[in-house]
Amino acid sequence: MQRLPEIKATYDWFFAHYQGETADRASNNDIAGIEQMDVKRDILERGIFVLMFGQFEKAVTSAFEDALNARATNPDWSRRRGWDASSLRGKKVPFETKLAMVLDSHSPSFAQIIDTYATRNHCAHGGTTNAVGSIDAIEAKLYRWHGELRR
Amino acid sequence: MNDELDNTEERAQTLISKDSVEARIEDWKSRLRTLYRQVSDWGLKNGWTVDNSGTVEMYEELMQKFDVPATEQPTLRLDGEQGYILFKPKGLWVIGANGRIDLYTSKGTFIIVDLAERGTPAQWTIFRATEKRDGDRFTPEMLASLV
Numbered sequence: 001m002q003r004l005p006e007i008k009a010t011y012d013w014f015f016a017h018y019q020g021e022t023a024d025r026a027s028n029n030d031i032a033g034i035e036q037m038d039v040k041r042d043i044l045e046r047g048i049f050v051l052m053f054g055q056f057e058k059a060v061t062s063a064f065e066d067a068l069n070a071r072a073t074n075p076d077w078s079r080r081r082g083w084d085a086s087s088l089r090g091k092k093v094p095f096e097t098k099l100a101m102v103l104d105s106h107s108p109s110f111a112q113i114i115d116t117y118a119t120r121n122h123c124a125h126g127g128t129t130n131a132v133g134s135i136d137a138i139e140a141k142l143y144r145w146h147g148e149l150r151r
Numbered sequence: 152m153n154d155e156l157d158n159t160e161e162r163a164q165t166l167i168s169k170d171s172v173e174a175r176i177e178d179w180k181s182r183l184r185t186l187y188r189q190v191s192d193w194g195l196k197n198g199w200t201v202d203n204s205g206t207v208e209m210y211e212e213l214m215q216k217f218d219v220p221a222t223e224q225p226t227l228r229l230d231g232e233q234g235y236i237l238f239k240p241k242g243l244w245v246i247g248a249n250g251r252i253d254l255y256t257s258k259g260t261f262i263i264v265d266l267a268e269r270g271t272p273a274q275w276t277i278f279r280a281t282e283k284r285d286g287d288r289f290t291p292e293m294l295a296s297l298v
């Protein structure tokens with residue numbers, strides 16, 4: 001997740017400006033004024049969420065490819081078993097399949113990641129206007145999930 | 152888009168009904184009321200003026216989809232010599248949490264989210280109050296350091 005810190009730093013820069021812009025409105029209890037600012041914040045946070053999750057997707061692909069390359073060429077069939085299937089080759093392997101090869105699909109994190117991936121797809125394709133809970137919380141989750149991947 | 156994930160989303164949607172959306176709104180408002188009561192008690196004990204008469208509209212995507220009318224969610228305002236504190240609910244159906252409140256104070260802007268699983272007691276967690284990546288468990292007492 002090489003670029004995650006850079007993406008998060010960009011968000012922090014935005015948030016500092018948002019804070020400055022909303023300070024007077026909050027001080028004056030101008031809820032409608034804050035809501036106006038939040039339209040921009042919501043859109044930007046959805047974009048940041050998609051970019052951040054993209055870094056996790058790259059990490060899953062990397063872990064999957066490492067695992068695949070290490071096992072698919074093993075001369076011992078008991079270790080190569082299944083990993084040399086042609087459906088695991090190429091760029092069209094579904095994210096869920098890649099994830100299942102590097103993370104226990106029965107783990108709570110697996111279900112959370114797949115749910116988050118579905119939301120990410122809806123965000124990326126304009127399918128939701130829901131706000132992001134907390135970019136900081138999502139960052140923490142991504143690092144935690146990343147630590148659970150096995151090569 | 153990935154059909155497999157569309158199906159996942161559709162499966163989730165079929166479990167949702169107008170009744171369940173209304174029940175979740177009621178639960179959200181109840182969690183807000185409980186939190187505000189705790190904050191108000193702390194504020195009054197510490198010399199703050201408390202105003203819980205404000206509201207902000209709630210009309211989220213799922214409400215529109217299931218024809219649930221717009222409603223009001225309460226805000227909470229505290230004023231004192233030290234500055235101001237404003238709790239403004241952002242929404243219930245937010246990505247990655249079971250509801251979010253934006254907290255504006257004379258010192259800055261903070262984010263409070265409920266990270267508990269649905270149907271379990273609220274686990275209010277505040278972000279940006281400290282450097283901790285996982286946030287901090289929110290307590291009214293910590294407001295003293297956020298103004």
